[in-house]
Amino acid sequence: MSAVKFHITTRSGNARTGVIATPHGPIKTPAFIPVSTKATVKTLDVHDLQKLKAPAVLANAYHLYLRPGPELIAKLGGVGEFMGWNGPTFTDSGGFQVFSLGFGLEHGVGKVANIFPDEDLQGRASQTRKRLFNIDKDGANFVSHLDGSKHRFTPENSIEIQQMLGADIIFAFDECTSPLHGKKYTAEAMERTHAWAKRCLQAWTNRDKQGLYGIIQGGAYKDLRIASSEFICALDTPGIAIGGSLGKSKKDMYEIMDWTIPVLPEDKPRHLLGIGEVEDLFGASARGIDTFDCVSPTRNARNGSVYIRPENGGTAKNKYSINIRAGKYSQNTEPIDPGCKCFTCQNHSRAYIRHLFVSEELLAMRLATIHNLHFIFTLMAEIRHAIQQETLHNLADNWQINP
Ligand SMILES: [Zn+2]
Structure with a gap:
């Protein structure tokens, strides 16, 4: 019995409206999910979120694993109960943070980087990456940004941590590549992400309480994106996410969506990770994305x-x-x-x-x-x-x- 169910209520071109049913209530889609990285939407309390009719919140497994720890949150009833929020919750698997607090921080790049590398920077990129984290076949070692302590994420412990955090929707552990990576490295990372997705599926035992989304990778390469879409869609998960580098510009991002979305099954909800500028909300909704999350609206507000x-x-x-x-x-x-x-x-x-x-x-x-x-x-x-x-x-x- 799946904890997360989706039904489409209207279709118009590639766009659709629908409802994602979760154990903590329905989410009307397309929906923007605000980010509550450390179990708070920064500066707001849960009464504010209720008054604003926030459809759900998305917390982060990496940050909550480091502090206060998944054991404590499990003991206190899961991330929603812990923060006093009774609506739907998501947790991000931690893959993106391992990437963004390591490589991304050093290079100042995010998901859509405004840069034009004219050569394959794979060699230089991986040399720099080694200082803050390294990836092997089974998972990723990383250094805590809080105290420099050493940690390791694997598909199995990422799912275990997310099961302890107890969000309604959880994500497979993936390797997020940067637009600075060349095709060879992006393809290798994609293969690792696929192998890890299968292992996440095996490790996911809380199926009646939480829905797992697989994550499509493949950078800004058409053949890789299509191959990754086919692989992730073939897995028995209740939802699908599009992650990783979305290219160097909005045009690249839309192109990646245009390659990917036709491969996706109609009946699974689709989440676009880390996107949420005003223009993107139109572009993604028009293409049939159902949910997205992004720090932009709240981070911009604080600035x-x-x-x-x-x-x-x-x-x-x-x-x-x-x-x-x-x-x-x-x-x-x-x-x-x-x-x-x-x-x-x-x-x-x-x-x-x-x-x-x-x-x-x-x-x-x-x-x-x-x-x-x-x-x-x-x-x-x-x-x-x-x-x-x-x-x-x-x-x-x-x-x-x-x-
Ligand atoms: Zn206003």
């Missing part, structure tokens, strides 16, 4: 970058956001995004929020986070409605986006 809708000057170029710290807002009595129904915009002016940021008051981050998440959840509700009405392209036109 004073707050979203505005097109009618208030939001464009793809300014990423639908303003920098509320700017001096020009010092006497501005309007809310961040006029017309927004969030707590922040209903009660506070741009001048006040700017003052809080300039004065380094903690409330600044909290009010900005409330606004940014409200903005994204409202947009996702509009996207779902538009898919149901077959008007997603009109909605995208209003946002001057060509998904």
Whole structure:
């Protein structure tokens, strides 16, 4: 009996709306899942998340394994109970953190890197990587970013840790490659990810309580992405995730989705890992992605970058956001995004929020986070409605986006 079930309610082109049923309630899709890395959506409490109607939260196995430890969280009832959140939860397997806190940190690259390596940097990349982590056939050794202690993740212990953390949706342990890696290395990493996915499936015993998603890898290489999609889809998991390097630009990212998605079965939910800019929400929803997670809306908020809708000057170029710290807002009595129904915009002016940021008051981050998440959840509700009405392209036109 699978803990996670999906049914599609509407189809429009490649886009679809649906419901993912989890042990902690349904998720209406397509949905943006906010990140609660260390069992908190930074600056918010669970009452805020309920008021914002957050569909679920995504915590991180790597961070919670290092602190406070999966044994403690298991003892206290699992990650949802531990944080006082009674809605659906996801945990990321830790693969991406092993990558991003090692290699990614050193090279300053993320999932969509704006770089053009003109040669295969595999040799140099793997030399640097060795200092912070190394990967072998069975798993990855890494050094804790907290205290320098040595640790090892394998497919088996990643699943064991995620079973102890107890989220509704868990992910297979994978090797996440960077856009700096050449094809040869990306192919080897993909083969490891496939072997590990099979081992994760074997290790996953909590099937009536948690749903496992396999992760497709293959970097920005068409043949690898298709091969990985076919392999991961053949595994008996209730959901599928698209992970790894999504190329060097948005164009690459959309191309990767266009290669991958036609291979995926209709009836399994599809999660796109680590993507969540406004334009991407349209692009991914239009292509038939059901859920995505990203630190952007909450991280941007803490930096004073707050979203505005097109009618208030939001464009793809300014990423639908303003920098509320700017001096020009010092006497501005309007809310961040006029017309927004969030707590922040209903009660506070741009001048006040700017003052809080300039004065380094903690409330600044909290009010900005409330606004940014409200903005994204409202947009996702509009996207779902538009898919149901077959008007997603009109909605995208209003946002001057060509998904
Ligand atoms: Zn607002």
